[in-house]
Structure formats: structure tokens, C-alpha cells
Amino acid sequence: MVILARLALAGMLALAACGPRRPTHVTIDPGLAALVAPDTVMLAGIRFDRLRQSRFYQKLLAAGPKGGIGQYLREAGLDPNGDLWEGLIASDGKEAVILLRGRFSAMGLEPKLERTGAQRMAYKNYMLIGDEQLAVTFLNPSTAAVSRAAVLRSLLERRNEFTGLPRALEDRIRTIEPENQLWGVAIGGMPPLPEEALQGDWGNFAQLLERIRGVTAAAALGDGVTITGRAECASPEDAETLETAARGILGLARLTLRDRPGLASLSDLVAVSRQESRLAIDASIPPEVLERLLEEMRRTR
Structure with missing residues (x-):
């Protein structure tokens, strides 16, 4: 009986060890990480899904602040308080792009841009929606990118050359505690x-x-x-x-x-x-x- 009890305990410990582990640092959705260019020197992450659960954030929305990234996304036809669950801002020090994960299929991949002169601009197998100063493109029903049209074209042209996050930035990300909904690193x-x-x-x-x-x-x-x-x-x-x-x-x-x-x-x-x-x-x-x-x-x- 003692031997059986020990075997049972060992089995339970083994199952526990195989279970999901709590992350030791903030993580980036692999679909977004794959879109980060090798010359990126700044990354900032936003966990919209967890941010919306914050009591302070809910009160902040009620206070009605304007501007910032939220306004930028709204002008691109995206609701940061709706179907977005993660965002990543990447910059090479000159240009920046906002990479997003969310439930875009509910939008029919056709958001209503809050900008006059918005148009549809085909590039390769993708459609840029907006204008030269601000546009959004959908890479699939759950991934979008927002930036100037020229930046989006460059992203679509070069994306197959990307090999993952720059090591220096990734090392910094690994030092950030997982409970943070907002974070940024730069080199x-x-x-x-x-x-x-x-x-x-x-x-x-x-x-x-x-x-x-x-x-x-x-x-x-x-x-x-x-x-x-x-x-x-x-x-x-x-x-x-x-x-x-x-x-x-x-x-x-x-x-x-x-x-x-x-x-x-x-x-x-x-x-x-x-x-x-x-x-x-x-x-x-x-x-x-x-x-x-x-x-x-x-x-x-």
C-alpha cells in the first residue's frame, strides 16, 4: 500500500509539472512577433483584453479622455475597447507601425474609417483602407496593421524576410513582470x-x-x-x-x-x-x- 501511495503521489506531481506554467514575463502573440522588422529599436505592448478588466481603466473610460493611441485607432476604424485583444507598436526610430490581434472577421474586414478621403488601395494580395497618411490592412481575420500607407507597403514587401524579435529587445522584454498590461522597451x-x-x-x-x-x-x-x-x-x-x-x-x-x-x-x-x-x-x-x-x-x- 505504501508503494502504491508513493507511486500515486509521484504520478500527481508529474501531472502537475506537465500542466501549464505561469509566464515569468510578458509575452507577445507569435503572429505579431513575426511582423517585427529586424531594424526595430523600440517596441511597446498593450494587452487590451486584460486592460479592460482593470477597474481603473473602466473608470478612465468613463472620464472620457481623448487623443493618444485610442484616437489613432478609432480614426483607422478600429475600436480599442471592442474586439482588440493585443497591440504591439514597433518603430525603427523614424517610422512606426501598430500591429493588432483581434476579432476582425466580425467587421467584415472593412472598418468604417473616421477620415475624409478614405479609399481602398490594392497592394500585392492585400487591401489598404484609408489614405496615404493613415491606413489599415488586414493580413488575416485576426491580424491587422495600422500606419502610413508607405510603411504598410514596406511591411507587406519585407515580411517574409523577418526572423523574429531583435535579440536585444527580446532580452529586455524577458525582464518585465507578466502582470503588466502596458510595457515598452527601447535600445x-x-x-x-x-x-x-x-x-x-x-x-x-x-x-x-x-x-x-x-x-x-x-x-x-x-x-x-x-x-x-x-x-x-x-x-x-x-x-x-x-x-x-x-x-x-x-x-x-x-x-x-x-x-x-x-x-x-x-x-x-x-x-x-x-x-x-x-x-x-x-x-x-x-x-x-x-x-x-x-x-x-x-x-x-
């Missing part, structure tokens, strides 16, 4: 900015960003919001300069919010630290502070 320095963007304080800020050689950031939304950010600089001196700038920005935020009791503590929830050439920024914003932020948004809507 290399900041791309050159137009001359007019380098004037005044913005120019000083851009020069600071050029000291960064890699970034990993993520946000987990629940009742509250937890944000983590990591930046690697070219040298410890550069990291110290960025740390000083970050603390200065927080100081200005404290002065700006000091007459608004509900938000005065917001900047105190952000922690900045440095270790050699690495800079870390962490924030954990509780539900009560987020509620005050939403109230501000409702008042200014």
Missing part, C-alpha cells in the same frame, strides 16, 4: 531631432535623453497603478545627470500641485534611484489618488 540612443525641436528648454531635455542607451518600462493597472522604469546610460556621470533632472522635475511637480490638496502627494509617490550607469523610477499610485485624478479629468473635460 540605442534617441534618434536625431529636427533643429527647431532643439531650441530652449526642450533642446536641453532632448540632450538629456540622448544620454540614454536603453529603456525598459511597464505599468500594471488594477484598482491602483504600479509603474516601473529602468534606463541604462552611457556612463555613471550621464546617469547622475539624468537623476538630477528627474528629481528636478518632481520638485517642480510638487510646487505645481501644492495648492491642490487631493493631488499634492502625487509626486511623493515617485521614487528615483541610481546604481552606477542605471537609473530607476518607480511609482505606486493608490486608488484614492487615482480617483482624484479622474475627478480633475472630469472637471476639465
Whole structure:
């Protein structure tokens, strides 16, 4: 009997070991990862399906914020709060494309674009719907891409050459905890900015960003919001300069919010630290502070 019991226990342990394992980091849908070009230097992921389950996100929708990626997708005829379940933004530092997984067959692969002059433009075996500045194409009933028409044509032309995520970006993604619905990674320095963007304080800020050689950031939304950010600089001196700038920005935020009791503590929830050439920024914003932020948004809507 003892032997049988041990065998049964061993069998149960073996079955448990063969069961599904909890991911140790955020993952990317293989269908989207296959569309990432080898010269990509920035990736940002959005898990729409899990984001919609967040209580804070539901309240944020009720507050009615406009703009951002949501507005961009709506103009392309896609509803980020409907049938989308995952998004991936990929950029080579010059152009960007939004790659999406969702239930597009329900749309008949023909979304209603909220742009005047929208048209159907055939390219190879695909149809681009929109105009030269903003278009969407469906690679299959569950995969879509949104960008400028020229960028989409390049994607369709080169996609068979892609071999998966760039290793440097993939290594960063593996450090991001799986509970984050929003995340971003980047490698290399900041791309050159137009001359007019380098004037005044913005120019000083851009020069600071050029000291960064890699970034990993993520946000987990629940009742509250937890944000983590990591930046690697070219040298410890550069990291110290960025740390000083970050603390200065927080100081200005404290002065700006000091007459608004509900938000005065917001900047105190952000922690900045440095270790050699690495800079870390962490924030954990509780539900009560987020509620005050939403109230501000409702008042200014």
C-alpha cells in the first residue's frame, strides 16, 4: 500500500509539472512577433483584453479622455475597447507601425474609417483602407496593421524576410513582470531631432535623453497603478545627470500641485534611484489618488 501511495503521489506531481506554467514575463502573440522588422529599436505592448478588466481603466473610460493611441485607432476604424485583444507598436526610430490581434472577421474586414478621403488601395494580395497618411490592412481575420500607407507597403514587401524579435529587445522584454498590461522597451540612443525641436528648454531635455542607451518600462493597472522604469546610460556621470533632472522635475511637480490638496502627494509617490550607469523610477499610485485624478479629468473635460 505504501508503494502504491508513493507511486500515486509521484504520478500527481508529474501531472502537475506537465500542466501549464505561469509566464515569468510578458509575452507577445507569435503572429505579431513575426511582423517585427529586424531594424526595430523600440517596441511597446498593450494587452487590451486584460486592460479592460482593470477597474481603473473602466473608470478612465468613463472620464472620457481623448487623443493618444485610442484616437489613432478609432480614426483607422478600429475600436480599442471592442474586439482588440493585443497591440504591439514597433518603430525603427523614424517610422512606426501598430500591429493588432483581434476579432476582425466580425467587421467584415472593412472598418468604417473616421477620415475624409478614405479609399481602398490594392497592394500585392492585400487591401489598404484609408489614405496615404493613415491606413489599415488586414493580413488575416485576426491580424491587422495600422500606419502610413508607405510603411504598410514596406511591411507587406519585407515580411517574409523577418526572423523574429531583435535579440536585444527580446532580452529586455524577458525582464518585465507578466502582470503588466502596458510595457515598452527601447535600445540605442534617441534618434536625431529636427533643429527647431532643439531650441530652449526642450533642446536641453532632448540632450538629456540622448544620454540614454536603453529603456525598459511597464505599468500594471488594477484598482491602483504600479509603474516601473529602468534606463541604462552611457556612463555613471550621464546617469547622475539624468537623476538630477528627474528629481528636478518632481520638485517642480510638487510646487505645481501644492495648492491642490487631493493631488499634492502625487509626486511623493515617485521614487528615483541610481546604481552606477542605471537609473530607476518607480511609482505606486493608490486608488484614492487615482480617483482624484479622474475627478480633475472630469472637471476639465
